[in-house]
Amino acid sequence: MSFLDKNIINFNPKVFGLDLSDLSIKVFQLEREGSEDKIRSYASVEMPLGNIEDGRIVNKDKVAGAIKEAIRKSGPKKINTKKAVCSIPESKAFLRIINIPKMSESEAGEAIKWEMEANIPLPIEDVYFDWQFLKSDPAAEKQSVLTVAVSKEIVDDLVEVLEKSGLDVYGLELESVATVRSLMKKEEFDPALIVDIGARRTSLIVTEGEVPYFTSSIPFSSENLDYAISKDLKLDKNEAEKTKVSHGIHNFDQGSPVFDSIESLLENLIAEISKTIDFYNEVSKKSSGIEKIILCGGGSNLKGLVPYLAKRLGKEIHMGNPWINLNFGNNLPIVNKESSVRYSTAVGLAIRGLHYD
Numbered sequence: 380m381s382f383l384d385k386n387i388i389n390f391n392p393k394v395f396g397l398d399l400s401d402l403s404i405k406v407f408q409l410e411r412e413g414s415e416d417k418i419r420s421y422a423s424v425e426m427p428l429g430n431i432e433d434g435r436i437v438n439k440d441k442v443a444g445a446i447k448e449a450i451r452k453s454g455p456k457k458i459n460t461k462k463a464v465c466s467i468p469e470s471k472a473f474l475r476i477i478n479i480p481k482m483s484e485s486e487a488g489e490a491i492k493w494e495m496e497a498n499i500p501l502p503i504e505d506v507y508f509d510w511q512f513l514k515s516d517p518a519a520e521k522q523s524v525l526t527v528a529v530s531k532e533i534v535d536d537l538v539e540v541l542e543k544s545g546l547d548v549y550g551l552e553l554e555s556v557a558t559v560r561s562l563m564k565k566e567e568f569d570p571a572l573i574v575d576i577g578a579r580r581t582s583l584i585v586t587e588g589e590v591p592y593f594t595s596s597i598p599f600s601s602e603n604l605d606y607a608i609s610k611d612l613k614l615d616k617n618e619a620e621k622t623k624v625s626h627g628i629h630n631f632d633q634g635s636p637v638f639d640s641i642e643s644l645l646e647n648l649i650a651e652i653s654k655t656i657d658f659y660n661e662v663s664k665k666s667s668g669i670e671k672i673i674l675c676g677g678g679s680n681l682k683g684l685v686p687y688l689a690k691r692l693g694k695e696i697h698m699g700n701p702w703i704n705l706n707f708g709n710n711l712p713i714v715n716k717e718s719s720v721r722y723s724t725a726v727g728l729a730i731r732g733l734h735y736d
Contacts, residue, residue, distance in 0.1 A: 389423040393460035395420070396557070396728025397446065400468070401431045402578040404442075406487040407725035409459050415708040416733070421722065433579075434468025436536045443543040448543075455713065459650040464550040464728045465541060469582050470596045472553050473499045473506075473528045476513070478521040484512060491524055499528045507534050508724075511565075513590060525590060527553055529637045540734045550731065555584045555591045557727030559643050562673055563589050570663070571671040572656060573699070575723070576678030578602055581648070583655045585669070592663075595655060599648045604641050611640035627682020632690075638683075649691050656694075675699035675723040701726040 426445055430438040450458050477494045478489060491510050496503045508528040515523050534551065541548050558575055563586055570592070571583040581599040585592040598686035601702040609619035628638040628645075652672070660668040672694050674685065679698065689696040701723045702712055714722065 384662065391631070392462055392549070394462045394464055394732030395460060395727045396730075396732055397449075397456050397463045397465040397546075398554070398557075398722075398725040398728060399431065399442070399446075399466055399537075400424050400426070400577060400579075401433065402428070404445050405725040406446075406453050406458060407722055408453070408460070408728040409705070409726075409729045411733060412644060414706065415710075416498045416705040417707070417710075418713050419456050420453040420458045421714060421725070422655075423721070424449045424452060424596050427442075434471045435533065436540055439536065439540050439543060442540050445539070446544040446546070447552075461540060461546050462549045462732075463546045464552060465537065465548065465559060466554045466724055466728060467529055467533070467537070467551050469554045469594055470580065471500075471530060473545055474553060474591060474594055475499070475526050476525050476590075476592060477526055479524060481522050487512075487522075487524070491526060491602070494524075495526050498526075501528070501530060503528075505531055507531055527556075545564045549599045552728060552731065553591075553594075555582060555594045556722050557724045557731065558584060558675065559586050559591050559727070560704070560730055561723050561727035562675060562699045562703065564590065569667065569671065570659065570665070570669045571673055572652065573673045573675060574652065574679070576674065576676040577697050578677065581676070581678070584653065585589050585655065592659065592713060595651075597648075597651045599644060599651070603644055604678070604681070607644055608637060608640045612636060623681065626665065628687055629683030631683055631687050645687065652688075652692060663686050669694070671695045671697065673697050673699045675701075675709065675720040677721045679720050680717055699723055704730065 394407060398405040403423055403426055405423045406421060410417050410419045424445055430441040436442055458580060475498050477498060478488045479494060492503060495508055496628055506528040509524040510524050510526045513523040513525055558573060562573060568588040570587050573586060577600060579600045580604055581597050583595045604623060605619045608623055609616055614622060623637060626637045628635060631638045656669045685696045699720050701719050
């Protein structure tokens with residue numbers, strides 16, 4: 380059934396999280412001392428353009444080298460394992476919740492396979508797929524199942540690169556699943572929308588508690604914002620990035636050159652968020668719709684973005700907190716709040732590594 384786990388006999392394996400994206404590689408390892416969690420090691424390195432394109436690995440040697448560099452740079456302590464749980468790019472995966480007649484897990488495999496064939500745009504023989512029963516009402520006639528399918532080519536290339544890096548692949552996991560694990564509080568069941576703003580794309584993740592209900596990917600990105608500022612204000616790329624970081628859009632209602640440069644892009648983001656919320660409210664047919672939006676990813680740190688989205692969307696807007704399900708006791712985490720949202724996916728992978736079984 381599963382390409383997401385390897386059943387390896389080890390009562391207490393040490394596993395770290397590895398988050399690959401087009402422009403960066405992040406590593407994160409957690410460890411537990413008594414009842415408290417600690418950040419053992421983390422690092423982020425830039426990935427030069429052209430080595431990973433829209434989640435597809437183009438230059439395996441370069442990517443393997445960057446993974447090794449991230450592990451070397453990690454601190455404050457060194458990563459002390461070669462066992463990794465790695466992210467699968469959202470844009471290359473198909474996540475669906477399907478409903479099948481009530482049956483045992485041992486009987487469900489074939490029924491789920493046929494349902495997936497009807498719900499993914501690739502032949503079933505060309506994908507690896509996995510599935511998991513979701514909690515459901517015992518009185519319900521149908522069983523809800525979370526399904527994931529990924530092209531075999533994407534997975535095989537990823538595994539090859541990880542092994543080329545000297546790592547043992549202990550699991551592969553969708554970015555959205557890891558992100559939800561780090562940002563959604565356990566036992567929280569209200570629907571929410573996670574907006575993960577990255578360097579080259581933004582992922583919209585609708586969750587019902589800890590379960591990603593559906594995901595989509597849109598071209599809104601930090602890179603696009605930099606380009607718009609650069610073009611409008613006649614700045615080079617580095618100057619545009621510095622201007623965006625230092626000024627932000629906190630004066631959006633008073634007139635701001637930076638805001639004026641990127642307003643149309645922000646309006647496109649708002650339109651996509653609104654469409655996603657409307658779609659969920661329509662298909663879920665639940666009495667309570669999405670009222671909470673959680674921001675993460677490096678692009679979410681844009682000054683003034685939270686109040687701007689709150690005003691335009693009329694929803695609760697929160698910055699993500701990747702530590703929400705961790706217990707640091709009386710100690711502050713060594714990663715500051717601003718940086719933490721950049722590591723949301725990596726933290727989710729690390730949490731899975733911390734509780735690996």
